Amino acid sequence: xxxGEVKIAVGINVDIIKGIVTHLYxxxxxxxxxxxxxxxxQINEPTIEVREPATNNAxxxxxxxxxxxxxxxDASPFxxxxxxxxxxxxVSGSSPVAALSVDEVEEATxxxxxxxxxxxxxxxxxxxxxxxxxxxxxxxxxxxxxSVFEEDEIPNRxxxxxxxxxxxxxxxxxxxxxxxxxxxxxxxxxxxxxxDTTPALIATLALPGESAQMPENHSIxxxxxxxxxxxxxxxxxxxxxxxxxxxxxxxxxxATINAMQMSMHDLGIEISxxxxxxxxxxxxxxxxxxxxxxxxxxxxxxxxxxxxxxxxTSGIDVDVDIPWYIKLxxxxxxxxxPIGWILDATLIAPKISxxxxxxxxxxxxxxxxxxxALRDMIGNVGGLSGEDEIPFMDFGQDSWVLNGHYTHSILAxxxxxxxxxxxxxxxxxxxxxAHGSSVGMINLAxxxxxxPEELGRLLKKGIMEIPNVHGVEADFGFYVRTNPNDDxxxxxxxxxxxxxx
Numbered sequence: 001x002x003x004g005e006v007k008i009a010v011g012i013n014v015d016i017i018k019g020i021v022t023h024l025y026x027x028x029x030x031x032x033x034x035x036x037x038x039x040x041x042q043i044n045e046p047t048i049e050v051r052e053p054a055t056n057n058a059x060x061x062x063x064x065x066x067x068x069x070x071x072x073x074d075a076s077p078f079x080x081x082x083x084x085x086x087x088x089x090x091v092s093g094s095s096p097v098a099a100l101s102v103d104e105v106e107e108a109t110x111x112x113x114x115x116x117x118x119x120x121x122x123x124x125x126x127x128x129x130x131x132x133x134x135x136x137x138x139x140x141x142x143x144x145x146x147s148v149f150e151e152d153e154i155p156n157r158x159x160x161x162x163x164x165x166x167x168x169x170x171x172x173x174x175x176x177x178x179x180x181x182x183x184x185x186x187x188x189x190x191x192x193x194x195x196d197t198t199p200a201l202i203a204t205l206a207l208p209g210e211s212a213q214m215p216e217n218h219s220i221x222x223x224x225x226x227x228x229x230x231x232x233x234x235x236x237x238x239x240x241x242x243x244x245x246x247x248x249x250x251x252x253x254x255a256t257i258n259a260m261q262m263s264m265h266d267l268g269i270e271i272s273x274x275x276x277x278x279x280x281x282x283x284x285x286x287x288x289x290x291x292x293x294x295x296x297x298x299x300x301x302x303x304x305x306x307x308x309x310x311x312x313t314s315g316i317d318v319d320v321d322i323p324w325y326i327k328l329x330x331x332x333x334x335x336x337x338p339i340g341w342i343l344d345a346t347l348i349a350p351k352i353s354x355x356x357x358x359x360x361x362x363x364x365x366x367x368x369x370x371x372x373a374l375r376d377m378i379g380n381v382g383g384l385s386g387e388d389e390i391p392f393m394d395f396g397q398d399s400w401v402l403n404g405h406y407t408h409s410i411l412a413x414x415x416x417x418x419x420x421x422x423x424x425x426x427x428x429x430x431x432x433x434a435h436g437s438s439v440g441m442i443n444l445a446x447x448x449x450x451x452p453e454e455l456g457r458l459l460k461k462g463i464m465e466i467p468n469v470h471g472v473e474a475d476f477g478f479y480v481r482t483n484p485n486d487d488x489x490x491x492x493x494x495x496x497x498x499x500x501x
Contacts, residue, residue: 001173001220001402005210007235008140010370011167011200011221011228014060015446016414017100018048019463020378021062023390023415024128029381034120038071041117049081050166050199056217058168058199060084061106064121068113078114081107082121084129086164086201088137095138095157098164098203100129131380137162139369140205144235147242148207155208163212167202167219171195172407174222175400177267177289185286187267195222224447225397226412227370233404236264244273255282264404292399294451306454307396307410367396367410378414390415391463395454411454413463420445420466442480456480 003009024030025045033042043066051059062082067075085103088096102122108114141157149155176191200221206212221228240262247260255277262271265287272285294307371394378390394412401407427440443449444466450458456478458464459471468483 001230001405002215003230003232003405004214005206006204006212006214007144007207007232008205009214009220009230010136010140010203011197011219011230012134012203012374013221013226013412014048014050014166014199014201015417016226016374016412017060017201019413019415019417020132020381020390021046021048021415022417024381026416029128030124036116036120039113039116040069041113042066042068042075043117051081053169053199055168058166060086060100060166060199060201062102062121062125064117066117068117076110076113078117079107079109080105080114080118080121082118082125086166088162088164089133090158093156093158095135095141095160096162098134098136098162098201100132102126102129128381132377133380134203134373134377136203136370136373137205139373140203143369144239147239159208161206161208161210161212163202163204165202165217167197167200167217167221169199170197170216170218172197172220172222172228173402174398175267175402177401187265187287187289189267197221198223198225200228222409224449225409226394227374227410229367229370229408229410231406233264236404236406240264240269254278264401264406266404267401269401290399290401292396294396305396367394367408370410371412374412374414391461393458393461393463411448411450413458415463416465417446417458417463418465419448421469439480452480453478 021030022045025032025043030046031043033040035041043064046062046064049061049063051057051061061084064080064082065078067077069075083103083106085101087099087101089099090096102125105115105118105122108118137160138157141160145154145157171194174193174195175189177187178190179185179187197219198221200219202214202217202220204212204214220230244260244262247257250257255275258274258276260273262269264270268287268289270287272283274281274283276282292307294305371392375389375392378392381390392412392414394410396408397411398409399407422443422445424439425441425443439452441449441451442455455464456471456473459466459469459480460473460478461471464471469480470483472479472481
């Protein structure tokens with residue numbers, strides 16, 4: 001992956017904007033009818049579309065269809081396609097924001113009524129888009145500026161270079177890593193797959209004076225993904241080195257850190273260091289590997305999580321086997337700071353005895369910050385519809401290191417999304433006193449693949465709408481139920497498919 005001089009890139013699936021537009025129509029912020037004198041106009045639900053998505057001429061637009069009547073005449077159809085322009089809006093003395101505006105009415109049929117409706121729609125949609133600024137750059141700049149610049153030399157955030165564009169569909173490499181047998185310090189690529197990307201809005205960030213344009217301006221968001229975050233190897237190295245430097249001389253768990261180095265490896269994070277406690281010297285050196293998990297086993301039963309990254313540390317060689325150094329490494333990694341590492345639970349998995357503890361957890365870099373920026377955006381738009389906010393929900397999806405760049409995929413949905421169930425995948429389970437099969441994953445017609453608890457939460461929140469099913473919240477979590485259905489034992493889709501021998 002070639003990022004050029006870009007330090008961080010965030011891709012936002014066009015489906016997120018599509019869900020917002022659908023919600024605005026359902027709540028009549030985008031009206032379903034209006035009149036111009038004797039002309040009566042009915043508008044169908046508008047859709048966000050991308051034209052020529054695989055070319056450098058890919059463009060985002062709003063497709064509006066409907067019919068009009070002039071007095072007592074018969075209704076006639078019309079069809080309008082409005083091109084939307086992504087751009088970066090400057091904010092004096094502050095971080096810029098990502099924004100959208102109406103560029104032009106690219107097609108209007110028939111020309112007379114299409115032009116009339118297009119003129120009205122341009123003003124209406126532009127008013128809505130004015131409230132959809134995404135304050136994403138503020139958190140991204142805040143995450144790395146302290147590591148790039150000395151405290152008294154940090155430039156104004158308005159001077160950073162940024163770009164916001166529609167990325168044409170392409171491919172992004174996904175790698176799975178592991179260790180050769182008996183060589184835990186030599187990670188290797190076990191599998192490499194080229195994932196097709198989907199049209200997406202791409203926000204990029206570069207240092208002042210550097211280019212925020214990525215080569216060829218391709219989309220970085222894999223299909224059926226909501227948000228993709230890519231942090232360059234250069235940015236990761238800078239932040240990791242700064243944080244490592246800050247730990248030298250500190251005391252953790254009674255040990256004084258004498259040396260600490262961290263940098264990106266092609267497939268993970270290289271870490272080495274030395275500490276001293278009670279006259280003993282402890283040294284560690286090796287590669288941390290990151291493995292994304294959505295499921296884990298508890299007493300023979302598969303449990304779901306909204307996304308976590310296991311920190312695999314058997315590649316770290318430590319020359320003193322005493323338990324306090326585990327806390328030492330955990331304490332250090334916990335404070336890696338704005339780059340987004342947040343650890344919960346014990347780090348050195350092969351050396352702990354509490355196997356039933358919660359999985360090691362690393363939140364994806366900037367996941368919460370990006371989600372908050374999008375919530376700010378749709379919260380503003382929600383004010384137009386008289387609501388506090390337009391619903392938004394995200395779940396961790398995947399994470400990997402690619403040539404030293406850290407990538408994190410997030411399932412994200414906003415507004416209102418209409419879909420259908422394409423098929424249901426079943427899991428076989430066997431626990432003490434029970435065995436059988438149950439619904440494992442649900443594949444939607446749109447291509448999204450969701451765990452029943454994810455879909456249940458989306459249905460309950462009203463973000464997803466699927467014929468003949470609804471979401472239910474129970475003490476043990478969310479699930480999906482058919483309509484109508486009062487059987488409390490049916491926790492997924494179809495009673496005939498649940499818990500069968």
